[in-house]
Amino acid sequence: MTMPLYASPEQLMRERSELARKGIARGRSVVVLKYAGGVLFVAENPSTTLHKVSEIYDRIGFAAVGRFSEFENLRVAGIRHADLKGYQYDRRDVSARALANAYAATLGSIFTEQLKPFEVEVCVAEVGASAAEDQLYRLTFDGGIFDESPFVVMGGQTDPISTKLKDVVDPEHDLRTALATAIEGLRATATSSNGNGASAEADQIKLEVAVLDRARPRRAFRRLSGAALEALLPEPKGDEPSGEEKDGASEKGSSGGTAEKE
Amino acid sequence: MDNTSAGAGFSGPGLPSAYFSPASSSFSDFVRAAAPELLPGRQVSAGAAGLDVPHGTTIVALTFAGGVLIAGDRRATSGNLIASRDIEKVHVTDEYSAVGIAGTAGLAVEMVRLYGVELAHYEKIEGVSLSLDGKTNKLAGMVKANLEMAMAGLAVVPLFVGYDLEAEDAKHAGRIVSYDPAGGRYEEYAGYAGVGSGSLFAKSALKKLYDPDADEEAAVRAAVEALYDAADDDTASGGPDLVRRIFPSVITITAEQGAVQLPPERTAAVAEAVVAGRAEHNHHRAS
Numbered sequence: 001m002t003m004p005l006y007a008s009p010e011q012l013m014r015e016r017s018e019l020a021r022k023g024i025a026r027g028r029s030v031v032v033l034k035y036a037g038g039v040l041f042v043a044e045n046p047s048t049t050l051h052k053v054s055e056i057y058d059r060i061g062f063a064a065v066g067r068f069s070e071f072e073n074l075r076v077a078g079i080r081h082a083d084l085k086g087y088q089y090d091r092r093d094v095s096a097r098a099l100a101n102a103y104a105a106t107l108g109s110i111f112t113e114q115l116k117p118f119e120v121e122v123c124v125a126e127v128g129a130s131a132a133e134d135q136l137y138r139l140t141f142d143g144g145i146f147d148e149s150p151f152v153v154m155g156g157q158t159d160p161i162s163t164k165l166k167d168v169v170d171p172e173h174d175l176r177t178a179l180a181t182a183i184e185g186l187r188a189t190a191t192s193s194n195g196n197g198a199s200a201e202a203d204q205i206k207l208e209v210a211v212l213d214r215a216r217p218r219r220a221f222r223r224l225s226g227a228a229l230e231a232l233l234p235e236p237k238g239d240e241p242s243g244e245e246k247d248g249a250s251e252k253g254s255s256g257g258t259a260e261k262e
Numbered sequence: 263m264d265n266t267s268a269g270a271g272f273s274g275p276g277l278p279s280a281y282f283s284p285a286s287s288s289f290s291d292f293v294r295a296a297a298p299e300l301l302p303g304r305q306v307s308a309g310a311a312g313l314d315v316p317h318g319t320t321i322v323a324l325t326f327a328g329g330v331l332i333a334g335d336r337r338a339t340s341g342n343l344i345a346s347r348d349i350e351k352v353h354v355t356d357e358y359s360a361v362g363i364a365g366t367a368g369l370a371v372e373m374v375r376l377y378g379v380e381l382a383h384y385e386k387i388e389g390v391s392l393s394l395d396g397k398t399n400k401l402a403g404m405v406k407a408n409l410e411m412a413m414a415g416l417a418v419v420p421l422f423v424g425y426d427l428e429a430e431d432a433k434h435a436g437r438i439v440s441y442d443p444a445g446g447r448y449e450e451y452a453g454y455a456g457v458g459s460g461s462l463f464a465k466s467a468l469k470k471l472y473d474p475d476a477d478e479e480a481a482v483r484a485a486v487e488a489l490y491d492a493a494d495d496d497t498a499s500g501g502p503d504l505v506r507r508i509f510p511s512v513i514t515i516t517a518e519q520g521a522v523q524l525p526p527e528r529t530a531a532v533a534e535a536v537v538a539g540r541a542e543h544n545h546h547r548a549s
Contacts (some may be wrong), residue, residue, distance in 0.1 A: 054384070055386050076387055077282050080383075087289075088297070102276055103276070110276075
């Protein structure tokens, strides 16, 4: 009779974390940031139909990275949670905080109970009556919940993007400036991993853009695509400063092969 | 791997597993599985027929060039008494549709609320909204689900209007669908329709006033005229109340604006013009 392999709980957790972390880092990034009129979602997404960003409720939006089928399950569950609560009580009683807590509990129990954790990272955002009441919650694969401000970066190589955005994101910015900032942030990974010649490629990043617009009367969520998005995009610059910044992305090991220095 | 639970489901304090079922994009199907007690019309008692619950009354709808509108009076009655003078019986249900309700007010308002959630729920989950025909069939299903209550005397009869974005002729893309208490669904090709106790008089008025090529302004006027006629002959329908400043509510749906409720100042102005017109007419006849 064969003995079952023994693995210590500590080792199991470590292995699961590693699995999830690798899965998430393999994908492309999503940036969620506050701007004067609400919350802006910008995702790098080659598909126009498999969304990474979505509406949950009147004032609540959702963004996720990682394995599509897994965060799609979470998204649908979140819509059900919000709609049921709003139907049972009132539309005003649906909050991002409650949803984020439910997600955290769910992700936490999946992480400890299931053989394979969800390889996802989720952001739940809500616009309030004023800019001060806007909320961004980041949920990690192990059930961690973080109240972030003024921006969230998830998926792919987050470090170069965070570094880039840290000093430039300002919740007072208008939509156009905020969008330009977010795109610049997303480009930071493209330039750091490929060195020169990457800026042209980065110009063609397929974007999925949406906003939670405080000014809209009931359902604040609005996708920006086609002509509406074109009008907001910054003018394509001929010469991007090449080799922007490099460090940080080390442990993630993306497809481009992160050279430590150029 | 003995020290891991390999069960398919997961427990804990998070979202219930029913929330993760891949079954359906329908909100009511989900509620039926997750919290059936919240659905309307679950506990039926045959004795409900004797219940004097408020009833809503007259709703009219008509198309115009480039859109469609729905309008309702504001009265709910309970037997021979007025239960409410300012109830809202027409509701915007999504960006391009609206529903008016006649029948048992409590159930009807709940049905419209559920219907609105249902449409938005589908749109959020699927990423696209239901087709106009899909929306009307869904409403038929909800009326049908209320059949048992209707048998007990608590019928709900909605009237649906919507703007069909996929129509070939944008000028005539406004559509009206009426229902019977058993869930029958009837498209109104004539371009106008009415439900409720005063609808007989309202429809007779619309028969003369209706013009498919009228603009929005003229169509709103025709609708308010029709509601005035309904209130004139049907005690259960309320006319414009100049003392309390209660006027019919009107929702228009066009390609540009979507479904919007007309501001009270505008309906007040139209209703006052209608009342003044009738007063003048009577004055001429008397002298």
